[in-house]
Amino acid sequence: MAKGKNVTVYFCQSCGYESSKWMGQCPGCKEWNTFVEETVEKKTAGKLKSVVGGNQDLKSYKLSEIDMQEKERMKTQFPELDRVLGGGIVPGSMILVGGDPGIGKSTLLLQVCRNLADAMSVLYISGEESLQQIKMRAQRIGNFSDNLQLLCETNLERIEQVIERQKPSVVIIDSIQTMYNEEVSSAPGSVSQVRESTGRLMQIAKGMGVTVFIVGHVTKEGVVAGPRVLEHMVDTVLYFEGDRHAAYRILRGVKNRFGSTNEIGVFEMCEEGLREVENPSEFMLNGKPEGASGSVVACSMEGTRPVLLEVQALVCHSSFGIPRRTAAGTDLNRVNLLMAVLEKRAGLSMSNCDAYVNIAGGIRMSEPAIDLGIVMALASSFRDKPIDEKTICFGEVGLSGEVRAVNMAQQRVTEARKLGFTACILPKVCVPTLTDTAGIKIIGVENIQEAIGRM
Numbered sequence: 001m002a003k004g005k006n007v008t009v010y011f012c013q014s015c016g017y018e019s020s021k022w023m024g025q026c027p028g029c030k031e032w033n034t035f036v037e038e039t040v041e042k043k044t045a046g047k048l049k050s051v052v053g054g055n056q057d058l059k060s061y062k063l064s065e066i067d068m069q070e071k072e073r074m075k076t077q078f079p080e081l082d083r084v085l086g087g088g089i090v091p092g093s094m095i096l097v098g099g100d101p102g103i104g105k106s107t108l109l110l111q112v113c114r115n116l117a118d119a120m121s122v123l124y125i126s127g128e129e130s131l132q133q134i135k136m137r138a139q140r141i142g143n144f145s146d147n148l149q150l151l152c153e154t155n156l157e158r159i160e161q162v163i164e165r166q167k168p169s170v171v172i173i174d175s176i177q178t179m180y181n182e183e184v185s186s187a188p189g190s191v192s193q194v195r196e197s198t199g200r201l202m203q204i205a206k207g208m209g210v211t212v213f214i215v216g217h218v219t220k221e222g223v224v225a226g227p228r229v230l231e232h233m234v235d236t237v238l239y240f241e242g243d244r245h246a247a248y249r250i251l252r253g254v255k256n257r258f259g260s261t262n263e264i265g266v267f268e269m270c271e272e273g274l275r276e277v278e279n280p281s282e283f284m285l286n287g288k289p290e291g292a293s294g295s296v297v298a299c300s301m302e303g304t305r306p307v308l309l310e311v312q313a314l315v316c317h318s319s320f321g322i323p324r325r326t327a328a329g330t331d332l333n334r335v336n337l338l339m340a341v342l343e344k345r346a347g348l349s350m351s352n353c354d355a356y357v358n359i360a361g362g363i364r365m366s367e368p369a370i371d372l373g374i375v376m377a378l379a380s381s382f383r384d385k386p387i388d389e390k391t392i393c394f395g396e397v398g399l400s401g402e403v404r405a406v407n408m409a410q411q412r413v414t415e416a417r418k419l420g421f422t423a424c425i426l427p428k429v430c431v432p433t434l435t436d437t438a439g440i441k442i443i444g445v446e447n448i449q450e451a452i453g454r455m
Contacts, residue, residue, distance in 0.1 A: 010035040011191035038186045074169075074211070077115040080266060080276045081108075083303075084238060084251055086259015089170070092209040093258065094202055096176075096230055098216045099240030104249055105215050107273050108240070109172050110134070110141060112213075117147040120169035123162070127154040127178030141273045154188065156181050156200050163204055173201065175215040176230070198230050231255055246362040248283075249274065263303035266363075281308035281419055284361040290389060294381030297421070298373025299394040299412040300365045306408070306415040308392065310360040311370060313377035318354045329359025330374070331366055338374050338397060345401030346448055348382055369406040371397035372425065372451060379452045387455055392416040393425035401447045405429045413440060425451055 010019045012035055017028035022035050073088030082088050089095070097105050106129075113122045126134060131150055138144055149166065153159055156179055163171060173179065179197040180188040187193065198214065205212040216230060231237050237255035242248055251265040266277040277283050285308060289295055294313040299306055318324065327335045335357050342348045357374060359365055372395035380387050394412055396404040406412075409430040416424055417440045428444030445451040 006039050006185060008037060008039055010037055013191060016191055016195060036191065038190050038192055074116065074120070076112050078112065078265075078276060079278070081112065081251065083305075084253045084256075084259075084263045084265045085236065086256055086263075089211055090235070090258045091169070091211055092205055093235040094205045094212045094214070094233075095236040095238065096214050096216055096234045097238045097240065098218055101217050103240045103242060104267070104269055104274055105240050106174055107137065107141070107269075108251070108267070109174065109213055109215065110138060111273050113148050113170075113172060114138075114142060114144050116170055117145040120147065121166065122148045122170045122172070123151060123166060123168040124148060124172045124174070125151045125153060125159055126174045127152070128175060140271065154178050154180055156197055160200070160204060163208070163210065167208070168210065170211045171204075171213070173212065173214040175217055176201075177217055194230065195233075198233050202233060241364070243362055248277070248362050250363060260303055264305070280363075281306070281415060284309045284363065285419070288360075288389070291386050293384045293386045294377050296373050296376045296380065296387045297392045297416075298370045299392060299416060300367045300370050301406075301408050301412065302367075304408075304411075306412045307363075307365075308415060308419060309363065309365060309370075311373040311377045312358045312360055313374070313381045314356040315350065315353050315378055315381040318352055323352060324354045326355075327357045329362070329364050330357060330370070334366075334371070335374060337399075338371060339378060341397060341399060341401055341448065342375060342378060346379070346452055348379060350378070350382060353382070368396040368404075369394045369412075371395065372403060372448075375448050376425075376451060376455070379448075380455060383455070385455055388423065390420065390422040391425065391454075392421045392423070393451065395425075395427040395430075395445070395451075397448060401449065403427045403445050403447055403451060410434055410436065413437065413442070416440065425454055 010022050012026040012028060014031045014034045015026060015029040017026050019035065025032050026034055071091050073090055075088045076082055097109065099105050113124055116122050131152055134150055151162060176194055176197060177189040180193055181196045181200060184193050184196045201212050201214065204210060235257045236253065239252050239254055241250045241252055247268050249267045249269060251267065253261050253263055255261060266280040267274040268277050285297065288310050296311050297308055298311050299308050325332065325336055339350050339355060343350050355378065372393045375397055376387060376393055394406060396406055398404055405427045409426060410433065413424055413434060414436065421440060423441040423443060425443045425445060428446045431442060431444040434442065443454055
């Protein structure tokens, strides 16, 4: 291979944009102060390998000549994970699992390895833990088949040799920030190393038909190159969300070439690892107070799944010149907007009140359909008037105080009825779209004044 000289370049840690000089704002993603300095070797000559196809002669195909028969997906025996993946793992795909350190990414993938190893060969490659540490974690999870092989290595050349020799069906890389390519002069974890390592693994996945899971850490300080650099390279991007000190975790698909990108999977962290939560609505509503003001149940759609959640609000007169506003689990700017709508359109004077809004359960929801729930909770707390415990509400609220339509109204009503709710406040324009309302009272409202009047 031809050698070149070392030069200094600057990479954006958010999108991987490369520049010859440092810049305050990235031209690619418009983020500020994300450029880091790296020393790379510029080669004067060399050949680039094809991602797919190898040494085969290049040939173009007509649409009519392409076989549309879909490959049979591999089931992980985790229905929540299979739903997020679009029905299972597609052979030969590359899946990125991102999240904060300690959130449970390695635990989830180790449990997936245990399930897959019953029917196929799996290779778990760790660059962070020793073999003894992995076995200690595996003993808490359960019994493993001998089809699972462990390897502690960070050199991609050696890893590629092991994969070519063993030919596993699934490979786990934990984590991509620890891998390094000898052809890249920068340190492991840098943007260029992470990008080149992922490109090498992608060649392995597409060329050999091996499914590759790669783990990517996301740090709050942004010191390590995050998975955003890799999102355009992989087939599927999954983010593991949640507070590492809380019990619940959400696996959210933000990119999926083989399925929907709106699905979520809910897990609960326990001593034996991660346990699926098949009915998140029931868990989210556990411990809901009875007869308390400022509490209402709303419904949010996550993909094709309706999730019922409790919206809590506490409004009290402020002792300071500037009232305090806090939101947990939802957007604070949206809460401020809805409070302004309440004051202007409903006559509730909240300008001198502190307001605290919380989505119970530690799950973050941002769908506009929970606007009506936030409005009802704020009005209930302000008036100190409880809302009927068997009433659910959903709808988007506009700046004129109107309650606008939301999608999948029938699925939301069906989920509420299944959990024992007897009344549903929803946008009036959604009422004609409902086909099955037996056992639940439907209350259509056009604006927030009508909704508050139903309290």
